[in-house]
Amino acid sequence: MTLALEVNHVSKAYQDFMIEDLSFSVPKGYIMGLIGPNGAGKSTTIKMILNLVKKDRGSIKIFGFDHIEHEIKVRERIGMVFDENHFYEDLTCAQVKKIIARFYKNWDERIYHNYMKQFQLPHDKKVKELSKGMKMKFAIAMALSHHAELIIMDEPTAGLDPIVRSEVLDILQEIVLDENKSVLFSTHITTDLEKIADYLTFIHDGQVVFSEAKDDVLEHYWLVKGDDSLLDQDRRHLFVGIRKSDYGFVGLTRDVEQVRGSLKNSVIYEKPSLEEIMIYTVKKG
Amino acid sequence: MLNLLIKDISIQLKTILFFLCFTIGSFIFLEVNVYMIIPILSAILLTVGSVGIEEKNNSEKLVLSLPLKRSTIVLSKYMSVMIYFGGGMLLAVLFGSLLVKIGIARVLKYVSFDDVILSLMITILYASLYLPIIFKLGYKQSRLYVFMMVMLPSMATLIISDYPDLTKKLVWLSYVPHKMLMFGVFLFLFMIYGISMFFSVRFYEKRDF
Incomplete structure (x- = not known):
C-alpha cells in the first residue's frame, strides 16, 4: 500500500x-x-x-x-x-x-x-x-x-x-x-x-x-452493560473504561472474547459509537 | 522571494497610499528634511507593517505552509527594507522636485547626496536591530522594543552630550578622506546587516507557531 x-x-x-x-x-x-x-x-x-x-x-x-x-x-x-x-x-x-x-x-x-x-x-x-x-x-x-x-x-x-x-x-x-x-x-x-x-x-x-x-475499530470495541456486583478487581482489567450508574455499570472493552469467557451471558453486549469509544477511553473510570 | 515582496506590497496598498499623501503633506507643511524622513519611515513602517498585518490576520501559518523555506521569508524581509527605502526615496525626490519647482514646498531644497547616504545608513542600522527581534518574538511582543529603538537616537544624543571629550576623541575621523570614511561606514553597516540576517534566519527557523 x-x-x-x-x-x-x-x-x-x-x-x-x-x-x-x-x-x-x-x-x-x-x-x-x-x-x-x-x-x-x-x-x-x-x-x-x-x-x-x-x-x-x-x-x-x-x-x-x-x-x-x-x-x-x-x-x-x-x-x-x-x-x-x-x-x-x-x-x-x-x-x-x-x-x-x-x-x-x-x-x-x-x-x-x-x-x-x-x-x-x-x-x-x-x-x-x-x-x-x-x-x-x-x-x-x-x-x-x-x-x-x-x-x-x-x-x-x-x-x-x-x-x-x-x-x-x-x-x-x-x-x-x-x-x-x-x-x-x-x-x-x-x-x-x-x-x-x-x-x-x-x-x-x-x-x-x-x-x-475505521471498520476494524468499530468491530473490535464493544460496550458491556451489567450489574455492579459482577465487577470485581480482575474483571475491571478487561475494560478500557467503565462508567457506573444506579442501574449498573457500562464498560468499554477491546477484548470481547475474554469478557464473554468471564461474564458469559450475564451482561448485555452492544456496539459503541466512536464518541463512546473516545469518552470511555479518556474517562477510564 | 519576488512573490513574497509582491504579497507584502499587495496587503499594504492602503498604507502605501497613505504614504503618498503623507509625503506631499510633509513637503508642504513641515519644516524638516523630508528627503531623509520619508525613505526611513517607509522602510521601517512598511516592513514592520507587513509583519503586523500577517499577525492581525493570523496569516503567518498560511505563509509558512506555502512551498517556501523559512530563510526565504526572512531574506525577503531584508530585501523589502531596501525596496521600501528605494521607493520612499523615489517618492520623496519626485514630489520634492515638483513641489520645490512649483514653489509650494515649505523647505525649498532639492535632494542631496548626503540625504540619501545618511538616511540609508539609519535605515540599515534600524532594520538590523529590529528585524531579529521581530523574527524572534513576533510582532506583538516586539512592539515595545521597536518603540524603544525609535527613542534610541534621542537617547544617544543625550548620552553623547554628557561626554564632550568623546567628540574631541573622534576628531581624527575628519582627517580620513571622505570617500574612504563613507566606504568604511557602509562596509561596517552592511556587515551588521549580514549578521542581523544570520541571526534572524536562526531565530525564525527555530520558532514554533
Missing part, C-alpha cells in the same frame, strides 16, 4: 505537555481521521507535519520524502485547511487568490474557478464579509486548486452549522474519489468521521491509543 504520510516515533516536549512516540500513516487515496479530545495533541501533530512546530525526535515522510529535507517539493503537493481563517481579511477572494496562486507551480485557474462556482463563492467579496462556512469553503477551494495530493485539515468542521458541515464532508468524499488524493482530517466531532473516514488515529494525552481502519 502506497503511503501519502508516515509519522514515525515522533516526540515533542513542552513544559506542561508532551507528545510521545507518535506513529501513524495515511494510505494514498483514503481519509484518515485524527480524533481526540481538546488538548490531546491533534493540532500539534498537524503543525509538526507542516514543520510549523519543530519535532524533538522521530521522522515524518510525505510521499516518501522527509518533510524538512524536501520541504518545498513536499509542500507543493499539500493542501492545508486550518481551523480558522488565515487569509487577509481586508482583501477580496480574488485578491487573496492572486497572492497565493503565485507560490504554486501547479496552480490551476480552471479548478479554482470550478470550485468557486460549485461552492457559490463571490470573487469580489472581502474575506471578512464571508460567513464562517463560506470562509471554510474558500479555504478548501484554495487548498485544492494546485493539484494537492494530500489535504490536511485541522478541525475544518468545528463551529459550522450542520448543513455546511455536511457539505464539507461531501466535498471531502468527492476529493478521495480521485485515488491519488488523500485526506488527513482532525476533529473532535466523531460523527463526522463515522460518515467519511476510512482510517482512524485516536490521540489522547499526546499518545496514540489506536491507529487502524
Whole structure:
C-alpha cells in the first residue's frame, strides 16, 4: 500500500505537555481521521507535519520524502485547511487568490474557478464579509486548486452549522474519489468521521491509543452493560473504561472474547459509537 | 522571494497610499528634511507593517505552509527594507522636485547626496536591530522594543552630550578622506546587516507557531 504520510516515533516536549512516540500513516487515496479530545495533541501533530512546530525526535515522510529535507517539493503537493481563517481579511477572494496562486507551480485557474462556482463563492467579496462556512469553503477551494495530493485539515468542521458541515464532508468524499488524493482530517466531532473516514488515529494525552481502519475499530470495541456486583478487581482489567450508574455499570472493552469467557451471558453486549469509544477511553473510570 | 515582496506590497496598498499623501503633506507643511524622513519611515513602517498585518490576520501559518523555506521569508524581509527605502526615496525626490519647482514646498531644497547616504545608513542600522527581534518574538511582543529603538537616537544624543571629550576623541575621523570614511561606514553597516540576517534566519527557523 502506497503511503501519502508516515509519522514515525515522533516526540515533542513542552513544559506542561508532551507528545510521545507518535506513529501513524495515511494510505494514498483514503481519509484518515485524527480524533481526540481538546488538548490531546491533534493540532500539534498537524503543525509538526507542516514543520510549523519543530519535532524533538522521530521522522515524518510525505510521499516518501522527509518533510524538512524536501520541504518545498513536499509542500507543493499539500493542501492545508486550518481551523480558522488565515487569509487577509481586508482583501477580496480574488485578491487573496492572486497572492497565493503565485507560490504554486501547479496552480490551476480552471479548478479554482470550478470550485468557486460549485461552492457559490463571490470573487469580489472581502474575506471578512464571508460567513464562517463560506470562509471554510474558500479555504478548501484554495487548498485544492494546485493539484494537492494530500489535504490536511485541522478541525475544518468545528463551529459550522450542520448543513455546511455536511457539505464539507461531501466535498471531502468527492476529493478521495480521485485515488491519488488523500485526506488527513482532525476533529473532535466523531460523527463526522463515522460518515467519511476510512482510517482512524485516536490521540489522547499526546499518545496514540489506536491507529487502524475505521471498520476494524468499530468491530473490535464493544460496550458491556451489567450489574455492579459482577465487577470485581480482575474483571475491571478487561475494560478500557467503565462508567457506573444506579442501574449498573457500562464498560468499554477491546477484548470481547475474554469478557464473554468471564461474564458469559450475564451482561448485555452492544456496539459503541466512536464518541463512546473516545469518552470511555479518556474517562477510564 | 519576488512573490513574497509582491504579497507584502499587495496587503499594504492602503498604507502605501497613505504614504503618498503623507509625503506631499510633509513637503508642504513641515519644516524638516523630508528627503531623509520619508525613505526611513517607509522602510521601517512598511516592513514592520507587513509583519503586523500577517499577525492581525493570523496569516503567518498560511505563509509558512506555502512551498517556501523559512530563510526565504526572512531574506525577503531584508530585501523589502531596501525596496521600501528605494521607493520612499523615489517618492520623496519626485514630489520634492515638483513641489520645490512649483514653489509650494515649505523647505525649498532639492535632494542631496548626503540625504540619501545618511538616511540609508539609519535605515540599515534600524532594520538590523529590529528585524531579529521581530523574527524572534513576533510582532506583538516586539512592539515595545521597536518603540524603544525609535527613542534610541534621542537617547544617544543625550548620552553623547554628557561626554564632550568623546567628540574631541573622534576628531581624527575628519582627517580620513571622505570617500574612504563613507566606504568604511557602509562596509561596517552592511556587515551588521549580514549578521542581523544570520541571526534572524536562526531565530525564525527555530520558532514554533
